[in-house]
Amino acid sequence: MTLRTDVSGGFSVRVWTAGSGSPLLYLHGLEGHPGDAPFLKRLAERHRVFAPELPGYGESSGFELIDGILGMALHHRQLVTSWGVGALDVIGHSLGGMLAAEFAAINPQLTRRLVLVDAYGLWMDDPQVPDPFVLNETELKAKKWAHPEAAGIEPSIFVADPANPGAAALQRSKNLSVATKFMWPIPDRGLRGRLGYVEAPTLVVHGTEDRLMPVAYADEFARLIPDAKVARIDDAGHLPMVECEDAFMEAVEGFLAG
Amino acid sequence: MKFHWFAEVTYPHLPADFPQKHKSAWVDPPVSLMDPTKVGEMYRMFLRLMEQADREGFDGLAVNEHHQTAFAMSPSPNLLAASLAGTTENAAILVIGDSIALYNPPTRVAEEMAYLDCLSGGRLIAGFVFGTPMDSVFSYGTPPVELRERFHEARNLILRSWQEQEPFAHNGKYNKLRYVNVWPRPVQQPRPPVWVPGSGSIETWDLVIDENYCYGHLSFSGLGSAKPLVDGFWEYVDKRGGDMNPNRMAFTQICCVAETEEQAEKDYAEAVRYFYTHNPTSPAYVQPPGYHTQATLQAQMARGGGRLTNEDRMKAARGELSFWEYDEKGFIIAGTPKRVRERIRELATSLRVGQLIPTLHMGNLPEETAAKNTELFGREVIPYLRDLWADQPDHWTPQVSQQRVAANAPTPAGVGR
Numbered sequence: 001m002t003l004r005t006d007v008s009g010g011f012s013v014r015v016w017t018a019g020s021g022s023p024l025l026y027l028h029g030l031e032g033h034p035g036d037a038p039f040l041k042r043l044a045e046r047h048r049v050f051a052p053e054l055p056g057y058g059e060s061s062g063f064e065l066i067d068g069i070l071g072m073a074l075h076h077r078q079l080v081t082s083w084g085v086g087a088l089d090v091i092g093h094s095l096g097g098m099l100a101a102e103f104a105a106i107n108p109q110l111t112r113r114l115v116l117v118d119a120y121g122l123w124m125d126d127p128q129v130p131d132p133f134v135l136n137e138t139e140l141k142a143k144k145w146a147h148p149e150a151a152g153i154e155p156s157i158f159v160a161d162p163a164n165p166g167a168a169a170l171q172r173s174k175n176l177s178v179a180t181k182f183m184w185p186i187p188d189r190g191l192r193g194r195l196g197y198v199e200a201p202t203l204v205v206h207g208t209e210d211r212l213m214p215v216a217y218a219d220e221f222a223r224l225i226p227d228a229k230v231a232r233i234d235d236a237g238h239l240p241m242v243e244c245e246d247a248f249m250e251a252v253e254g255f256l257a258g
Numbered sequence: 259m260k261f262h263w264f265a266e267v268t269y270p271h272l273p274a275d276f277p278q279k280h281k282s283a284w285v286d287p288p289v290s291l292m293d294p295t296k297v298g299e300m301y302r303m304f305l306r307l308m309e310q311a312d313r314e315g316f317d318g319l320a321v322n323e324h325h326q327t328a329f330a331m332s333p334s335p336n337l338l339a340a341s342l343a344g345t346t347e348n349a350a351i352l353v354i355g356d357s358i359a360l361y362n363p364p365t366r367v368a369e370e371m372a373y374l375d376c377l378s379g380g381r382l383i384a385g386f387v388f389g390t391p392m393d394s395v396f397s398y399g400t401p402p403v404e405l406r407e408r409f410h411e412a413r414n415l416i417l418r419s420w421q422e423q424e425p426f427a428h429n430g431k432y433n434k435l436r437y438v439n440v441w442p443r444p445v446q447q448p449r450p451p452v453w454v455p456g457s458g459s460i461e462t463w464d465l466v467i468d469e470n471y472c473y474g475h476l477s478f479s480g481l482g483s484a485k486p487l488v489d490g491f492w493e494y495v496d497k498r499g500g501d502m503n504p505n506r507m508a509f510t511q512i513c514c515v516a517e518t519e520e521q522a523e524k525d526y527a528e529a530v531r532y533f534y535t536h537n538p539t540s541p542a543y544v545q546p547p548g549y550h551t552q553a554t555l556q557a558q559m560a561r562g563g564g565r566l567t568n569e570d571r572m573k574a575a576r577g578e579l580s581f582w583e584y585d586e587k588g589f590i591i592a593g594t595p596k597r598v599r600e601r602i603r604e605l606a607t608s609l610r611v612g613q614l615i616p617t618l619h620m621g622n623l624p625e626e627t628a629a630k631n632t633e634l635f636g637r638e639v640i641p642y643l644r645d646l647w648a649d650q651p652d653h654w655t656p657q658v659s660q661q662r663v664a665a666n667a668p669t670p671a672g673v674g675r
Contacts, residue, residue: 067431133546133547134540134542134543134546135542136541136542166556166559170552170555170556170559172547173545173547173548173550173552173555174547174552175547176547176548177402177403177547177548178403178548179547180401180402180403180404180546180547180548181401181403181404184395184399184400184401184402184403184546185395185396185399185401186399
């Protein structure tokens with residue numbers, strides 16, 4: 001696997017790549033890129049995985065060129081086109097799920113199968129999505145994980161530097177500031193009206209214990225996307241691919257092989 | 259130097275156990291604690307106090323904008339300013355300021371400020387603010403990462419709309435207007451003085467230097483806390499070759515004036531305590547991601563908190579300081595007129611401040627005490643500090659208010675250093 005930097009149209013983004021086989025785009029979630037995550041490596045056993053960092057996150061730049069959700073979808077189209085791999089499978093988690101759904105709606109010709117994992121992008125008055133930006137560390141842990149003690153195993157692309165103890169907080173603030181463009185004050189940028197344009201067969205994966213993004217939203221995504229089914233991952237929170245890796249892999253690979 | 263009367267429009271009837279029972283006086287304090295009839299009485303009180311300040315020779319009357327808070331019930335500063343513009347004669351109407359990123363279209367602000375300048379006969383100071391996170395990004399829902407861009411688009415549109423002599427099209431990122439042709443226009447030409455307060459953001463420093471605006475450091479933590487930040491500002495101005503004139507710097511300071519020190523404690527101790535203890539802000543609302551840029555966050559980390567420790571701040575907010583500890587640590591300046599003017603001179607000299615915004619009503623202070631504070635400050639403090647920075651031109655307050663205040667200035671015997 002390699003971590004390279006792709007430059008296109010004013011953007012410079014880090015792309016984690018590994019594996020061979022059918023191409024797969026993975027878009028990371030609200031908090032940041034998972035780096036060398038075990039679940040990404042397992043996906044790379046059967047796929048050629050491309051996991052770009054979102055512009056503005058970590059060390060990737062070009063966020064100022066993004067004018068809203070359409071700009072993000074077009075940025076990802078440009079990236080995918082530059083790889084020359086044709087249509088691919090698309091997996092998006094959390095904020096990345098919202099962006100993956102937009103990508104699939106706008107670029108049906110590039111989307112083979114779509115997997116949304118605990119995705120943002122919809123709003124219901126009941127149950128409402130909690131505001132992720134007001135949570136302190138303890139509250140976030142409690143909402144994010146089925147078992148908060150699992151928090152220690154979360155993979156990240158960020159490498160701590162003992163000489164710069166403030167770097168982690170700065171990095172986190174930078175990442176989340178980009179997310180506010182799409183998720184503040186309500187994580188709804190009109191996706192509901194565009195899900196009908198998704199042509200790819202879709203799997204909506206959701207941790208049953210996700211208290212950041214209530215599981216009822218999985219059913220709502222599945223209702224709005226023409227060809228979609230739901231895979232609930234029991235005993236998992238907002239990151240089922242971390243907390244219940246085997247169940248996640250089984251559901252996703254089963255679907256992608258279908 | 260100049261003095262602009264100010265008070266946060268604080269709801270004065272919160273229960274004593276408010277700080278224990280509620281996490282935040284901002285964004286989500288329960289409205290069941292507020293009685294609209296009492297709010298009306300309070301608004302009338304503030305108008306009376308500011309009309310008095312105008313008669314007592316203050317240079318300006320300052321009004322501000324906050325949302326969804328018991329701490330400052332002034333949702334639009336233009337409303338209080340509109341009352342004052344019609345009932346006062348001399349002082350500048352210091353709107354500090356309108357949260358211009360929040361208005362769509364921002365020409366609404368251009369129109370209202372022009373109205374204020376017309377009604378007051380050219381006494382408006384146009385303050386533009388980003389708004390606190392609690393105001394702009396929580397109560398009004400602006401994505402923090404867009405706030406600065408929205409602010410600058412609005413600022414440029416407002417300023418242009420005051421100057422263009424022909425209708426023009428504004429095709430902005432956030433505002434689309436085919437026909438901009440603001441009526442009325444401000445009396446002051448080419449525009450009223452512009453002030454932009456900040457909380458230490460480098461980008462705001464660059465703005466005020468580039469445009470030669472008046473910068474405001476508006477805090478209630480006093481000299482010790484502000485010193486590193488304000489020194490940093492002046493070093494930066496100097497480095498960039500900006501105007502070092504102290505009159506381009508404004509500063510807020512709670513002042514409690516009385517006949518004797520014992521009387522000051524008797525008059526103000528409870529209100530000062532109410533002010534600091536009844537203003538909790540939930541930590542969740544203080545530093546949302548994207549409100550400050552990375553450069554500013556890095557500078558904040560490097561700068562630290564100045565002479566005031568975090569423990570001091572916590573104690574102040576919990577009411578664990580005595581009246582004179584609030585004074586000693588700089589949160590307030592209290593005592594006889596003589597003591598107050600000496601400490602203001604020290605503060606203004608140390609921070610290079612030419613525009614002081616003395617906060618003369620705080621918390622649940624009774625009106626008669628605030629009126630006494632205003633009278634003593636106007637008669638026994640201001641005249642003794644007029645010499646400070648008098649050799650420097652003031653481009654940041656309206657000519658009309660400068661002339662009228664000077665013409666009506668009290669000339670008590672023996673005024674001098």
